[in-house]
Amino acid sequence: MRPHGLIVHVIEDDESSRTAATRLLKNAGYEVRAYPSGDEYFASPPSEPGCIVLDLQLPGPGGLELQERLRAADNPLPIVFLTGQGDISKSVRAMKAGAVDFLTKPVDPSVLLEAVARALARDAEARAVRARQAAARRCYERLTPREREVFAHLISGQLNKQVGFDLGISERTTKIHRHQVLEKMGADSVADLVRMAADLGIEPAGKVR
Secondary structure: OOOOOOEEEEEOOOHHHHHHHHHHHHHOOOEEEEEOOHHHHHHOOOOOOEEEEEOOOOOOOOHHHHHHHHHOOOOOOOEEEEEOOOOHHHHHHHHHOOOOEEEEOOOOHHHHHHHHHHHHHHHHHHHHHHHHHHHHHHHHOOOOHHHHHHHHHHOOOOOHHHHHHHHOOOHHHHHHHHHHHHHHHOOOOHHHHHHHHHHHOOOOOOOOO
């Protein structure tokens, strides 16, 4: 059984190819939504977890153009290209832009299913990262300006005394701010703060002396 709620979107203008891919994926246990063009997909873009099986040659915007548009979405779905008219330059461009795989027709069913499984795993990982980043951002926004300064110095590895010296505050006051930072961020240690800082893109301040 496949996890509930995972949807594979097949964007393919050739009806026979679209039908064959849809049947294969449904037989493998996936929910499938099929579209003859990118315009139809974007008429009601999904928010659910999933991935996209995308043809290269389509009416209207082609596969590579659609890939660029899809990458700009808030929650971009991973893409598996499946085409009968691929070439090396296009496959390189697609992979550099983040495609999970670039497959040519006719494709071995097991190869397509493996690529779809990797794409769905990548989507799950990306959603987990985005959720973790959003949670860290919400916590970080609760910090006062001074607590944010202490945060940036703590993640550099400085001791309380060093943080206080750099910020012109006492060690005792630094300890109070440190406690508040850890509590508001939901962190058990400075190591947790370092991981959160990486998610938030916050650079350390100060130097360990």
